[in-house]
Amino acid sequence: MYLKGENISFGYKKDNLILKDVDIALESGEVLGLMGDSGSGKSTLCKILSGYVPNYQGTISIDGKKISSKGYNPVQLIFQHPEKAVNPKWKMKDILNEGYLVPQTILDSFGIKKSWLNRWPNELSGGELQRFALARALSPKTKFLIADEITTMVDAITQAQIWDIVLDIVEKLNIGVLVVSHDKTLINKLCYDVISLADINKV
Numbered sequence: 261m262y263l264k265g266e267n268i269s270f271g272y273k274k275d276n277l278i279l280k281d282v283d284i285a286l287e288s289g290e291v292l293g294l295m296g297d298s299g300s301g302k303s304t305l306c307k308i309l310s311g312y313v314p315n316y317q318g319t320i321s322i323d324g325k326k327i328s329s330k331g332y333n334p335v336q337l338i339f340q341h342p343e344k345a346v347n348p349k350w351k352m353k354d355i356l357n358e359g360y361l362v363p364q365t366i367l368d369s370f371g372i373k374k375s376w377l378n379r380w381p382n383e384l385s386g387g388e389l390q391r392f393a394l395a396r397a398l399s400p401k402t403k404f405l406i407a408d409e410i411t412t413m414v415d416a417i418t419q420a421q422i423w424d425i426v427l428d429i430v431e432k433l434n435i436g437v438l439v440v441s442h443d444k445t446l447i448n449k450l451c452y453d454v455i456s457l458a459d460i461n462k463v
């Protein structure tokens with residue numbers, strides 16, 4: 261299975277393109293790195309690939325088919341700041357199970373404690389919250405994971421722990437992952453292949 265973005269062009273303002281004719285492809289089971297300067301449009305591309313930006317030009321498809329905007333999106337985005345991705349008025353257990361009933365095995369893998377389930381999002385650390393974001397995104401319906409600087413808020417040991425868990429689950433589910441990071445060492449450790457946004461962006 262292939263997720264493809266073809267001829268993707270986008271600007272937040274008219275006459276100011278951030279992305280121009282970007283082509284990118286991600287295969288099931290692949291762990292692909294994406295690097296680029298700050299402000300170059302990596303997060304913008306991530307949002308476009310996962311359906312958060314409606315008014316881009318070009319096509320996003322899985323095996324040649326456009327992704328429906330209705331129902332569960334098989335392309336799941338994990339943000340750098342998980343607090344931006346959760347409803348602050350919902351308890352963690354509701355946030356967790358919004359898309360599917362997350363199995364206990366996944367909660368155990370991520371070290372999500374039972375007592376955290378009754379908390380509000382602002383009662384967890386960034387790293388703890390990110391574990392919830394990952395657990396709920398790794399549903400059996402997910403085919404691709406777009407990981408936009410997902411472990412920047414944690415220390416090196418926690419970063420390695422979280423990535424170990426994610427890689428283990430994505431391998432089992434044959435999910436393709438786009439790893440966006442400034443951290444060359446991390447990207448080299450996780451990814452078979454790395455692309456630079458500047459090389460694929462004709463802006």
Ligand SMILES: Nc1ncnc2c1ncn2[C@@H]1O[C@H](COP(=O)(O)OP(=O)(O)OP(=O)(O)O)[C@@H](O)[C@H]1O
Binds near residue numbers: 272299301302303
């Ligand atoms: N909602 C928005 N409205 C207007 N401009 C935006 C918006 N979001 C981002 N931008 C601008 O678009 C450009 C690309 O931003 P983006 O967040 O995609 O970069 P990035 O490569 O992810 O950067 P970083 O490495 O710092 O996360 C930047 O110049 C940014 O200021």
Ligand SMILES: [Mg+2]
Binds near residue numbers: 302303408
């Ligand atoms: Mg970014």
